[in-house]
Amino acid sequence: MRGNLLPTLLLANHPWLRTLALGCTIVALIVMMWQSDEPQEPVDAAALRGQSEPDGFVVNGRYLSYDDTGKLSVRFESPRIEQFEADNKAVMESPRAQLFGEGEEEPWYLSSDSGTFREGEGLLHLEGNVKVIRTSGDRQGILTTSRLTLDNTSRTVYTDAQVELTDSFSVTRATGMKAWIDDRILELNSQVEGRYEPGQQANP
Known part of the structure; x- marks a missing residue:
């Protein structure tokens, strides 16, 4: 005590x-x-989580784009989309896209291993096992490449990588290409070589 x-x-x-x-x-x-x-300094969320971590993600996401008349022009889907607000981009896993051209009944089908979408620029960059399938009547053409960009503003797809185009009768290879979706025009840039076999299934 x-x-x-x-x-x-x-x-x-x-x-x-x-x-x-x-x-x-x-x-x-x-x-x-x-x-x-004493006022506290704002905490940067990106600093807490790390620059490589997304701000959010969407499972089984779908994006739709319409033209001036209200007609669907682009639709793409992904099982997982990660959103990065600072860079204004979305990174997609195994994206699948459909492009609807003017005057065409069948859309163009695009697929790849991964993709990056920048909504502000209207650009979709596809990478890894990129495939584009276009059907016209009873004839189907397939384009494969390692990377491809879809510009939804100008309605074009293009790449500077090697491409290969196949259909029922021919195989064509080139370095770089650009296609206008609505005008249905395809332009090959350089080192173009092809094989045409009428009446036979092409075997690249």
């Missing part, structure tokens, strides 16, 4: 000690109040 009463007795016998203790208590309270009122 004596040990517990000693500080109280000392303060009672020495008024200057009481004043000193009271002053220390007041200073401590002021410091605590000042710190609690």
Whole structure:
């Protein structure tokens, strides 16, 4: 009991000690109040999660784009879409797209291993085992390449990589190509070589 009463007795016998203790208590309270009122710096979410981590993701996502008349022009789907707000982009896993051209009954079908979509620019970049299937009447053409870009604003698809086009009668290879979806025009850039076998199924 004596040990517990000693500080109280000392303060009672020495008024200057009481004043000193009271002053220390007041200073401590002021410091605590000042710190609690100090505005906190905003925390950057990207810094907390890391630059490589997405802001959010969508499972089984679908994107639709319409032309000026309200007609569906582009539809693409992905089992997982990761969104990065700072870069204004979406990274897609195994994207599948359909492009609807003017005056065509059958859409163009696009697929790849991965894709990056930049909505502000209207650009869809496809990479890895890219395949484009286009059907016209009873004839089907298939284009394969390692990477391809769809520009939804200009309604074009293009690449500077090697491409291979096959149909029922021919195989054509080239480096780089550009296609206008609505005009149904395909332009091969360079190193074009092909084989045509009428009446036979092409075997690339």
